[in-house]
Amino acid sequence: MKRLVVLGAGESGVGTAILGKKEGFDVFVSDKGTITDQYKEVLRNFEIEWEEQQHTEIKILNADIVMKSPGIPDKVALIAKLNKKGTPVVSEIEFAAKYTAAQIVGITGSNGKTTTTMLTHYVLQHGGLEVNMAGNIGDSFAKQVAENDAPFYVLELSSFQLDGIKDFAPHIAVLTNITPDHLDRYEYQFENYIASKFRIAMNQNENDYFIYDADDTVITEYLKQHPIRSKLLPFSLTKKVENGAYLEKESITIIIDNNKVIMPTTNLALKGNHNVKNAMAAATVSQLLKIRKATIRECLENFHGVEHRLENVLKINNVQYINDSKATNVNATFYALDAMKSATVWIVGGVDKGNDYTELYSLVNEKVKAIICLGVDNSKIINAFGNCVDNIIETQSMKEAVNMAYKIAERNENVLLSPACASFDLFKNYEERGRQFKEAVREL
Incomplete structure (x- = not known):
């Protein structure tokens, strides 16, 4: 029986433990802090062994695979020991993706990713797809794979979650923008953070899609230096693109393989230029997944946004x-x-x-x-x-x-x-x- 050790008993950790148990792993959960009563209850119900306020090395270093919570930096001594042993240390996203056959839309970026994730999910759901939303939002991806797997997922992905992937490859990747953030975790080197965001595309192939903000010079410069294999679908407020989305005379035009959708921005429920971009990204995903044009338009006019965001x-x-x-x-x-x-x-x-x-x-x-x-x-x-x-x-x-x-x-x-x-x-x-x-x- 393979041993899965989960470091951190938050939403992603407990979800991974549930999925690991279901897939026949011997599971151990360890949290340096205290575990909430709600999560303790879940771990007891699934008969999963756990500890809190400590990491007992003897119980961790014998793991076949370790899932670490995105909040734990790679520099921690325990992680260094696991790396030295050659034990794979992965994120919840990497672990869970192996147990679902779903088509995955992965969304990352310094800003706009929550709105874009929720808006994309909203359109796909209204378009009749059976689609779950996870990542940084709601129930963990791993828990959903274990308990109510769906044919489609929209995942909001942070750079920390992407740092822990090895084979994970979303069929459609979205990169909303890149601006300096979390530099304390990246040796204060902006290029380390940029590379981290681009990990979302590192395992994609020619049949996959990469949707990105073509007005963001950080992204366009990086793409010039580091070409990726997936099909590029840029979106822009300032220039026309052959394939992708652009703004012209107050309307969004989306073109994918000569298929054209045009929608006025005046009726968008979410105001501001950044939301025009979020709408372009969500609409491009929806167009790729064959959602009807009328449904896409209607959803963009009815979606009122995210709590705590404007x-x-x-x-x-x-x-x-x-x-x-x-x-x-x-x-x-x-x-x-x-x-x-x-x-x-x-x-x-x-x-x-x-x-x-x-x-x-x-x-x-x-x-x-x-x-x-x-x-x-x-x-x-x-x-x-x-x-x-x-x-x-x-x-x-x-x-x-x-x-x-x-x-x-x-x-x-x-x-x-x-x-x-x-x-x-x-x-x-x-x-x-x-x-x-x-x-x-x-x-x-």
């Missing part, structure tokens, strides 16, 4: 409050500010991941009337924008930040929470940060 919360005294808590890097915030049509009070800050704020200067000059800092250490934000905005205020809680914004914002203006940073200094995660924002707005 989510309109309330209008109070004609001031629009917008929750963009999911913006955990500068580029995501760039899109949010770019989508603002009137003067904006901007709530920003948190744990900085090596941010370079210079690309926001022109937008901040043009659109932001006041900045409200929400973080334990705000010095970098104050230094960055001190010359752009006269009014910069420091706050220590969401309630305080929203109350300050309420005092400053006037009729027909916006209050935008778009932190450009991780949330871990004051909140558990970006969801909690977004929920607190919404609660504070509702209490005004």
Whole structure:
């Protein structure tokens, strides 16, 4: 009996353990932290051995295969020992893909991947395909393969998940964009992070497809230096493409093998140029998978987006409050500010991941009337924008930040929470940060 060791008992870890058990592995789950009661219950039900608050090496180093949670860096001593022994250390995505015959759509990118994943799933589902959604969203891919496998999957994939693949190859890969993010995990080398994102295409062949943003010079330059085997389907807001999607006179045109779909962007439910790109990517996937044109159009007009991503919360005294808590890097915030049509009070800050704020200067000059800092250490934000905005205020809680914004914002203006940073200094995660924002707005 082969031994599967799972490091990390979160959603992906427990899902992998369930699938491993079903496929006849001897499974052991080990978590350096505490395991939640909910997951302990699942492990007990499946009679899977587990430990918490430690990694017992003798029980781990005898593994035939190890699945490590995406949160565990490769540099950890235990991982180094496993690598030295030649034990395969893989991600949940790699492990689970071996046990399904499904066609997989894999979506990655620094920003836009959640919206694109949910939008693609929405269109495919309405188009009549039996399709599951997993990866960074909802129930883990492994758990779904074990308990309710489907002929199609749309997977949202982070660079960490892609770092742990060996043979995984999605039939359709989408790369939304690449901007500096998580550089702390990549030796602060942007090229390491870029290479990590492109792993999504490394096992693809001539019968597979690669959909990407042709306006993103990081992507186009990398493709010139490192050609890939799959069929290229670019999308662009600025230039016509032969195969792929482009914007012309307020309409999206998608061409695949002389098949043409045209749809107006004026009716898109999601506003902003970045959402035109997300719509292009989702529509291109849908077109490849033979969804009817009318269904694609209808879905793009009805899909209202993702919680915590440019989510309109309330209008109070004609001031629009917008929750963009999911913006955990500068580029995501760039899109949010770019989508603002009137003067904006901007709530920003948190744990900085090596941010370079210079690309926001022109937008901040043009659109932001006041900045409200929400973080334990705000010095970098104050230094960055001190010359752009006269009014910069420091706050220590969401309630305080929203109350300050309420005092400053006037009729027909916006209050935008778009932190450009991780949330871990004051909140558990970006969801909690977004929920607190919404609660504070509702209490005004």
